[in-house]
Amino acid sequence: MIKSNIKLLVLSFLLLISLRPLQSAEMVDPIKVDWSFKGLTGTFDRASLQRGFQVYKEVCASCHSMQYLSYRNLGEPGGPEFSEQEVKAIAASFEIEDGPDSQGEMFTRPGKPSDKFKSPYPNVQAATAANGGAYPPDMSVLVKARKGGANYIYSVLVGYEDPPPGVTLDDGVYYNKYMAGNKIKMPNNLMDGLVEYADGTESTVDQMAKDVTTFLAWAAEPELEERHKTGVKVIIYLVLLTILVYLSMKKIWSRIDSEV
């Protein structure tokens, strides 16, 4: 009796879930990429992270901040893993405002690994004003802040198209297949050969989009590799303990005439 009820339950739930496509028909689903960091044991592609950082630094960083990251993060395990010297050099290539000094004056100095990523604008208002009224979002947790995550970010980066006939766009507005509403204020900044990769990889738009998305995925979840590794150990431990406790339970309950 209860069994048939369960069937009914499952059936009605499936029916409900099948209603979902009706609602999201007008949105184009993002491209599914087989990221190396997907899955239970997924890890980041180190070389891709380093290239992605280069794209971020040379292209994105002129408008987008990443205020929750520090330069030292670039050398930490599970990330791009730049060497200590490289991290120091990267940090030192930025002029960071510090102070006040003993005279009460603000001053600038070369960046240190402990500094946060330098933001391109002093505040949100300045960033908004400089970008035609659209604030370029901080990219620290962007991958976690968008439905579809890394797939969505990648899709938007490669999703620029000429608007279909009948669609007119205002100045400074661009057509993007994957953006909600199809209108985006960020121009298509990626073009083949834009960045000269240090490792000699050919910098196609697709390659750069994948690399920078990988970098952003790490930036949003710098703990991902450690989380996956710890998770596998925790689950194995719990499963073994569960088996032991199960056997103990069987033994204890066998003392009385009952099944557990």
Add this chain to the structure above:
Amino acid sequence: MSEHEYVPKSKAAKWFNDRLPLLTLGAHLTDYPTPKNLNYWWTFGGILTFCLITQIVTGIVLAMHYVAHADLAFASVEHIMRDVNYGWLIRYIHSNGASMFFLAVYIHIFRSLFYGSYKSPREVIWIIGLMIYLLMMAAAFMGYVLPWGQMSFWGATVITNLFSAIPLVGDSITTWLWGAYSVDNPTLNRFFSLHYLIPFLILGLVVLHIWALHVPGNNNPVGIDIKKPSKDTVPFHPYITIKDAFALLVFMIIFAGFVFFTPNVLGHSDNYIPANPLVTPAHIVPEWYLLPFYAILRSVPDKLGGVILMFSAIFILFVLPWLDTSKVRSAVFRPIYRQFFWILVIDVLMLGYVGAMPAEGIYLVLARVGTIYYFLHFIVVMPVVGYLEKTDPIPMSISEPVLTGGAEPSLARKVNDKV
């Protein structure tokens, strides 16, 4: 409570126990006679205790690093995620822990509904349990506000605005709740304070919940009164403790699966966007465990009506022991009620589903049908079915032979283990 008086062995222990009978309490808890036919649906009490302790412990650690200020809250959460040692683990346990807590409490509540655990003489246990559930919802709601993301801010705005529906004094009450003229820094501060307070209130109620349970003793899948102690019962330790431990471990495996492999799947991506009072998200949705009530709220075109109906949906449960007219506790022996029980489960799941969807078209229709049925179940079905239903024969005891033609006493366990 236990039949034989506990006497400590050592003199020192006796001296202490005469002054504060903690050892007697310990002995009572280990000896506590428990029906031996409890199935795995009964392990969720222990699981819920684990959830509460986990939330309190991780919460205390998070509070050491969190800053309850509108300008700093979001950044302090990122600080926890990036710079605090294992901060990501503690936060993900805490945020997913809330979901696991609600998953467990819903199973616990529906178990009670199926086996009639709310009925005499256990009404007070049931009512204390509902008070815990109410406090859980308050704690979870305020906790969700603390990261000060978009859903935090707009969820808080929607929920606190409900109070403005109260005639005459509504707006004043809302302003008083906010501590400002909109959801702002004072709101965040008081939510943090209350979010820290409520779990300890829950802890106190849990003590009362268990105390009240230990007066009549556990209900059981057969739903009959049993003599305690007797051959129908086993001492709580080791029989129930080991079984609870096993179930808890299985639960922890699922919990760990969420924490380590999909820590954000139960949350909303918009909550990683810092709160912005000038930008309203396309769809404001609460956390999944509040969705059925959200659906009920939105199913009424009138704001005040929606609020009243939503609160009624919870408060009607408080009078459930008196709405249910059946003499038989367990749905195992109630063929008609059992059908309605499963319809209610489907109804609540459906309400949860439409609560996540925009309140328009087919979803609005489903929400209205679901809401009407929800109330019909308690106001009409429970009293009427209780009177009219012809129940199946009930066994005399858990281990004694059954009346001829009656259901197997172990049926309840066997059938439900598969569920």
